[in-house]
Amino acid sequence: MRIIVALLICAGSVLAQQIGNPTTQQGVIPPRGVFAIRNARIVTVSGPDIENGTVIIRDGKIEAVGATVAVPAGAQTIDGSGLSVYPGMIDAGTNLGLVEVPQGANGTVDTSEVGDLNPNAKAITAVNPHSAHIAVTRVEGITTTLTAPTGGLISGQATLINLLGTAPKEMAVVPHAALVINYPRIGGGGGGFGGFQPPANLSETLTANERRLQQIRKMLRDAEAYGRTQDAYAKDKSLPRPDRNVVLEPLVPYVRGEQPVIFRADREAEIRGAIRFAEEMKLRPIILGGNDAWKVASLLREKNVPVILTGVFSLPSREDDAYDTLFENPAKLQQAGVRFCISTGDSGPEVRNLAQYAGMAAAFGLSKADAVKSITLYPAQIMNVADRLGSIETGKMANLVVTDGDLLEIRTRIKYLFIDGRPVVLTSRHTELNEAFKNR
């Protein structure tokens, strides 16, 4: 609660008035305006750090950043002495907003549609702006997530959202940001329970996988044909009018390589398979998961396939893997020149710990600067929104985090938070419960 007190004391009544209703269930989002953060260390991420500089925010955008920037008249100012400004953190591999309570409350879970092929399932439809997870996550400095569906073979379309808004469309940065495909796994269902399972018959497994891959392939080919048919009719209305198809239609930009396709794949064979399949189908692949990416680094680099690493805090896949195999995975990819970013891969509760995932990678070989990039600029680049997000540069969306120290250190506090140029109150369901009970 010190955060709130500090906010009110430091910012004074001007900001406090602007911030408005300090509850986590906001019916009105805080208004944009003109803000100046002065005398702060500015970690631009895309360029050198500015040891003592100013960031100007106007109408949602970063208007200016630098050591000698003048504060415009009428700007609400924040004294950033002793503080650091970072771009908001981005977690590009979550289900945040689609799940409230995963066990025992099925009604709050909206991740997996029935059936294997659901390209028309759109995460942006089901994201709950009023989920407790949203505020709990953003008060730790995570401003943006890729929220993805999970089920079947073609899970649906992920959405890139800011963690502020009273309706999904207010949150959406890219409403339909990527198609999500679960690349068929070799060696059984994998992640489930069951302890000791005899290995499946190899030829049967491969046949089953090939059949599943063929299902995906057929649907993508159908979508290509569908797109061509619709285009042809658009140009020549004398042709027979093709029926619209709600399942195939959303696939068209993906099969044409205009939008990225995320393949969930952790093991070496699946990553290689996904790259091969994407090449065959002329898709723009991104690997999500990537536990074995370090084993496939040269191929990933050669094909320029980026990886969203979700397994930094997973146990090594094999008993005889080195204990730090997954802690080191990001550093190894960085060394090999593979594009990557770091994600929690979580459905909600753990997304707020994103900085620690990057910090652990830095403890095991990744430079501190690259660790910060791995949760800011790199995910923005991979999701093709680096023109708007991921660094502190003039013209970018004002998603900014003001801290009292190193962004990745656990003890560091978030002092101010801007999302889309709006000053966000640092309260959540958790700060409210803390306030309610700390003096009971």
Added chain:
Amino acid sequence: MKRFIARLVLFTIAGTLPASAVRAQRQTSPETLIRNATVLTVTRGTLQNTDVLLRNGKIAGVGKNLNASANARIIDGTGKYVMPGIIDAHSHSMLDTINEGTLAVTSMVRTEDVLNPTDADLYRELAGGVTTLNLLHGSANPIGGLNTVVKIKYGRPASEFLFPGAMPGIKFALGENVKRSSSPTQAGVPRRYPNTRMGVEEVIRDAFTRARDYKRTWDEYRAATKNDKDVMPPRRDLQLEPLVEILEGKRYVHAHCYIASEILMLINLADEFGFKIKTFQHVLEGYKVAKEIAAHGAGASIFADSWGYKIEAYDAIPYNAAIMTRAGVVVSMNSDSDERARRLNIEAAKAMHWGDLTEEQALKLVTINPAIQLGIQERVGSIEVGKDADVAIWNGHPFSVYSRVDTTFVDGEVFFDREQDIARRPELAKERARLEQAEPNKPPAEGQSPLGPRRRRPTEEMEIERP
């Protein structure tokens, strides 16, 4: 089937490799002097530029310019941090099975009977500076099985893991898991009692009522034998014996719980029967009833910030540790997860981020506090002369996310050393390649070979999901 067995052999061999390697490279010097380090004693503050001497398995000295024997191993601790070995008060590592879920009261079963000393996660935990684990039965029953406290002596037989003199304990559990809330009802199979938190209380009350009578029977028998040597002894009851030990204060109760009402229920029930709850485990709503927990004298062993994974965890907040600590509760941070156990230093630091505990208070969460909760605080949990030489050397402050462990000692012996670990990787890679080339292990003519069997031990929380 032949291939399957061969693969099993491969994996078994691969799994034990690190253990044998550790054994081979373990230093034989009985004495180690760590020089000029920052020493986080936990109970006596943080000492700069200080030496720590480990001799005969004990901490033999803490101070400036200590002398060591001629054959002592000298480690330059400049820029390094020495911390007591981390104690994880809620673990299921090295347990081949966790839940005896068939009955509501399974106090007759013992985790000590299912220890697997080759569990690779033990080594990974050593690499996170962890040296002691409280191995708990699962949470399938209001009264579960007996616990085992171990030191992580990876590479040794299970019998050498046992922590000598640790207080015996038992797992209790309340709430959703024992109600089997998440288990599907199967046609024709009656649900196991209890089905509600009301029933949970009655199961425990019934068990302690029987235990009290059982104790009386034995007390009467013992009194009678003073006069008459020919009295028939009562029949032993292995289910009730541990409960009698609880009533006599000889066995600690570690009670899994989540919500405020069930915490209060167990406190009241324990008061009624005149015993103490040693720790509430998870106790995610402990912050709502912190003063009642403190008044009972119970400890709390919690997650740093897990929340929301089920209904009874929805009100969990990361300020829990701080609120309970300020109320006077002895709080520890546990893992309940082989994964999280590797980074309990980070989990402890979270209590500074959320709730403003001091560094010293936060350090205690994974050292002396869990030691108190397990009755081993005279042996471990701080860096003091005479205590067991269970310490880890970190390359930076253990509360920094950028730090990692260089070396972990248990009873003065090295059980993890990062340099040695890295040095033997090429040799292990060669060995793996050789095994893969062995005829039975060759992949089939085409395609990838499927993964061999790998034991996936679900966490306690996950296991309960199974019918």
